[in-house]
Amino acid sequence: MRIPLFKAIRKTKNIKHKKSIIAAVLILVVIFAGISIYQKSGSYYVVFDEIVPQVQRLNEYNIDVTFYEEEKIIEGKEKVTYVNKTKENIDSIYFHIYPNVFKTEKTAPFSEEEMDLAYMDGFEPGYINIKSVKSSEGDLSYLVLGKGNSILKVNLNEKLEAGDEKVLYIEFMVKIPPAYGRFGRGKKTINFGNWYPIAAVLDDSGWNLEPYYPVGDPFYSEVSNYRVAITMPPNYVVASTGDLIKKENIEADYEWTFEANKVRDFAMIASDKFKVLEENVDGINIRSYYFDDNSAELALNAAKDAIKIFNEAFGKYPYKHFSVAASDFFIGGMEYPKLVFIDQALYVNKEFLEYVIVHETAHQWWYGVVGNDEVEEAWLDESLTEYSTLLYYENKYGKEDKQKIYNKMIVEGYNKYKDNVKKDEESILRHLQEFNNNREYHALVYCKGAMFFEFLRQELGDEMFFDVLKVYYDKYKYKNATTEDFIKICEIVSDRDLKSMFNQWLTGVGE
């Protein structure tokens, strides 16, 4: 959803005689909600909306499932309260049903060279069967469509008017494949990433129905409220996006009930081998789920220090808990709201483990709280997350160490790629489909993207650069931002025209 244009008034030094103007603005601030004020070392930023955005109601998911260990399936139902946030009436609602792409080797979301790693125990299909879709008036017709059958289209019996909400009941069964990815199971963990029907985003461009690409993190969603109950055998521990509300005996099993408000997805990871370490920092409960004692402490400390550093640098992490879970996951790390999956094989490589945990923790700000379309504008969260990781090193270990990591992880990564390609393949801002492979995606979106943020910081100076990040975080908290929105904030804070600079870095064209 696009946010209306906003104006900014910047006051620096000698503000005495302008105090009355500021006071007047402050009164307006009290009158209109959603206005942010920044006061930092004597300079003032007052940022406000031309049209104050409405407080939007959020979609709500109430999911109740049972895991059947022997069959490796989960079965259950989902109640979705869907809010039509557009100005148009709609006659259908679309959902992503990602598990279906795991049905065949051809549609599984891995590149050819990744297949052996993803299915190290051999391929077996995973999928989701939609058993029924109902509203309070009865059955609704629906279609399963799209590449890999990963879209569910629900036809409404009558139009859902702008601003109105509709309650849907979806019954489904999910078969969990033996895949060491976001969704699947290995020898130690069951990874529930992108596992339930999640509403597609309806924005100015229409419904966003992109398939599950093997490159990047091909997701785009809206902040919603969740209540999820999962019944598991008693020997399992479940880490999730939610706060544990209760854990109850249901015959021989346990039902874990979680709640999570204002999050853009809901993931879980379950294991019968998890051990847990936890600690409180700035009122946030940080948990490390692990298998071997080696590096468990390091994982907890990396997450804890990262949260502390990013709280200071960008604005406070708004939730009560954050979990880092070792998992059967071959792709390094994966971010979900309040929960990140970390490849358990990394726990023997302390340096890289720390890097990956900090990166996934930074995603809590860029992806989690401030969202974006990760299919069309992946750089927006990924490049900024990679640069945020460097800020952790700068803060914790000093500028020299940060520079070493920057050279090794960023500059080297980019140069290696650059030596092998033509210049016109250098744009960072591309649709995921336009990247040839994950290597190219990594070199450009992670490495060159982080180099761009380093350049931007030098260009704006530290104070302005961090103000940009703080304003961006505050302004787009719980929303989806676009590249254009980010540029606008940079221009407002710096009072400069930066379009050509952004163009040059992001698309390779510009003056």
Ligand SMILES: [Zn+2]
């Ligand atoms: Zn990332």
